Amino acid sequence: MSDLAIRDLRKTYRTKGRPEVHAVRGFDLEVDSGELVGLLGPSGCGKSTTLRMIAGLEDATSGDIRVGSSSVVGLPPQRRNIGVAFENYALYPPLSVSENIAFGLRARGKGDRKKRVADVAHRIGLTDILDATPVGLSSGQKQRVALARAIVRRPDVLLLDEPLSHLDAGQRDTTRRELRHLQQELGYTTILVIHDQEEALSLADRVVVMNDGVVQQVGTPDEIYDDPMNLFVARFVGEPPMNLLDGAHQADGTVRLSTETRVAVGDVPDAVGPVVLGVRPEDVVLAGEADADVSGVVVVYENLLEHGLLTVELPGAEERIVAQTAPGLGLEPGREVSLALRRDRTYLFSAETGRRVR
Amino acid sequence: MSTTVTETADPSGSTAAGSDAAPARPRPELRSSRRxxxxxxxxxxSLAAYxxxxxIPIVFILALSLKSNADQxxxxxxxxxTFENYRTVLGIGDGGSSYVRFFLASLVTSVGAVLVSLAIGIPAAYAAARYRFRGSEDLLFTLLSFRFAPELAVIIPLSVIYQQLGLYDTFVGMIWVLQxxxxxxxxxxxxxxxQDLPAELEEAALLDGYTRRxxxxxxxxxxxxxxxxxxSLLAFIFAWNNFIFPFTLTSSNAQTVTVSSLAFLGGNQVQFNLVAAGVVMAALPPLVLALFIQRYLVRGLSFGAVKS
Incomplete structure (x- = not known):
């Protein structure tokens, strides 16, 4: 278990006759010993490439990766002591579970193989299936075997590539909890690649949001959710997604969404001009006419039993606004409603740069 | 066809006549299971017929190989x-014949060709599956074109080249051309x-501390x-059955059994029964090999099922 520091890591693919592809551009991250950091982003954002560079399966074009106090850049994977649990588990079909776990120990000729396999199997809860072959195992079990295989050699850093993506909904929840519990108990410095924002936020100590090879924001799940630094993070994180309404910030401290609809947001330095107003559905509430920020016409009301989702068309505005309400309200389409936006949870982004201005 | 029609028409008639308490519910199932x-x-x-x-040809050739000259x-x-044909072909009681030598030549060239192909082809196939390099697709396509280009198109220049290089009628030459x-x-x-194997299998091994090799x-x-x-089995059968290359590129030393069987169809007599005996014996090695390898063959052809 060591800390991990990555500085200005870059990966550029160059193919003759084709434009260069910048898969990762300037990735910086420091991970404390025992911390679990999630790399979150849409597919093709460079998160897997980053993971593979840390593991040594892909050469870094430039930048530094330090495990503990020494740089591992240029070292082949077998000399890095980094454990990886692959997305497709990479289990060896002809070998039993215990042989699969022991596979990595054989390469390094560790003597106390049996004991260590038994120990890891006990911790991860695989003792009952040690003699089974991978073919008959459930996805959750395979995932645990892959994890056991990654940690049996006691790596300095543990990398998990999409550990939940092949599991069905029920297994996902249990495996997620188990994974978190195990990681905390074993105390491994862990980097997790994940495309599902909800899972990333619930699992990781800190989350790195990436898009198009560029780190968008690094922060705790709360920071990412409550304090998105730009439009991409605001759009990518949260379910149902944040309302993002195009408008223009006026000198009088309002955002004009259309000729009929204005929202008072107060003074924002340097924000006069085109902006995007962001507010999460749970921060849009039904209100009396006196407290309302906007009013509009109900397009649809979805009763999702735990809560309701109300879609409202604002007069003149292009985007509809979604409010998360109490369940079972039975609001008919066409009805006029008034909505209040929680002022302290309303964000303004520059329409030009996507950066948050308030 | 007519039976199916009466079959399906019958139940509807019987339910109409029967009690109304038991509707036609189970009938469609019955009908479909019968169908x-x-x-x-x-x-x-139809499978049995096929x-x-x-x-038929196998029975025919087996029978022919057991017929006397009068019956052929x-x-x-x-x-x-009569087993006389086999005795003649093998030269039993006659101080041996060249059939055995040709048979061995076939074995040497076929096995040799397969071994050389494996030694070069396994690394080549691995590289083609794992790496994309300039011209890799062209290279593979060229290789494939060897299979669908007619052998006759190359056989004349090849035989000239072989004569010049001294590869004519040699085992090395045969093994080479069978590639x-x-x-x-x-x-x-x-x-x-x-390609079916995930690259992560190897990558996991690398991380575990194994070298690339x-x-x-x-x-x-x-x-x-x-x-x-x-x-290997497929390649062996193709190499063993090949006729045109040994026919044109060998004369005696490296001639194979496919060509030598023709020897009985010449001169002043056409002896189909002797050809048949030679052919039946020549068919044995692929057959025996197939029986031994059958287990792997089935597994090899249903390999995709192993993947997770």
Whole structure:
């Protein structure tokens, strides 16, 4: 278990006759010993490439990766002591579970193989299936075997590539909890690649949001959710997604969404001009006419039993606004409603740069 | 066809006449299961017919190989079988014949061709599956084109070249030219086997501390063993059955059994029964090999099922 520091890591693919592809551009991250950091982003954002560079399966074009106090850049994977649990588990079909776990120990000729396999199997809860072959195992079990295989050699850093993506909904929840519990108990410095924002936020100590090879924001799940630094993070994180309404910030401290609809947001330095107003559905509430920020016409009301989702068309505005309400309200389409936006949870982004201005 | 029609028409009639308490609910199931059984037995009958049909040439050649000279032009199966043809072909009691030598030459060239193809083709197939390099697709396509280009198109220049290089009628020459037959098979089939294996299997081994070479030999190669067995057998059969190359590029020393069987069709006598005996014996090695490798062959052809 060591800390991990990555500085200005870059990966550029160059193919003759084709434009260069910048898969990762300037990735910086420091991970404390025992911390679990999630790399979150849409597919093709460079998160897997980053993971593979840390593991040594892909050469870094430039930048530094330090495990503990020494740089591992240029070292082949077998000399890095980094454990990886692959997305497709990479289990060896002809070998039993215990042989699969022991596979990595054989390469390094560790003597106390049996004991260590038994120990890891006990911790991860695989003792009952040690003699089974991978073919008959459930996805959750395979995932645990892959994890056991990654940690049996006691790596300095543990990398998990999409550990939940092949599991069905029920297994996902249990495996997620188990994974978190195990990681905390074993105390491994862990980097997790994940495309599902909800899972990333619930699992990781800190989350790195990436898009198009560029780190968008690094922060705790709360920071990412409550304090998105730009439009991409605001759009990518949260379910149902944040309302993002195009408008223009006026000198009088309002955002004009259309000729009929204005929202008072107060003074924002340097924000006069085109902006995007962001507010999460749970921060849009039904209100009396006196407290309302906007009013509009109900397009649809979805009763999702735990809560309701109300879609409202604002007069003149292009985007509809979604409010998360109490369940079972039975609001008919066409009805006029008034909505209040929680002022302290309303964000303004520059329409030009996507950066948050308030 | 007519039976199915009456079959389906019958139940509706009987329910109309029967009590109204039992509606026609179970009937459609019954009908469909009956239809299924009918379709199944129909399939079996046509398969059996096809089996019998494809057996005809084998039965014919087996019978012919057991016929005496007097019987050889007849087509009926009622004759007194004799092993005289086999004795003649093998030269038993006659101080041996060249058939055995040609048979061995066939074995040497076919096995040799397969071994060379495996030695070069396994690494080639692996590289083609794992790496994209400039011209890799062109290279593979060229290799494939050896299979569908007619051998006759190249045979005249080849025989001239072989004469010049001193490869004519040599084992090295035969094994070399048979690469046209066996190499494309090995590379193309094994490539898809390698492609089916996730690269992560090797990468996991690398992370575990194995070298690139060890990772290949310990993870990938054992997993494609069924594929290697299957492709070896196929390549062997193709090499063994090849006629045109030994026919044009050998004369005596490296001549194979496919060509030498023709020797009985010449001179002043046409002895089909002797040809048949030679052919039956020549068919044995692929047959025996197939029986031994069958287990791997089935596994090799259903390999995709192993993947997670």
């Amino acid at each position: 299924k059984a009918l379709a199944g037995s129909l399939a079996n009958v 089996f019998a049909f494809s057996l 032009t007849t087509t009926y199966l009622a004759f007194s079988p 046209l037959v066996t190499m494309p098979l090995v590379v193309w089939i094994l490539r898809s086997f390698f 060890q990772a290949f030999f310990k993870t990938v190669l054992p997993l494609v063993r069924p594929g290697i067995a299957a492709v």
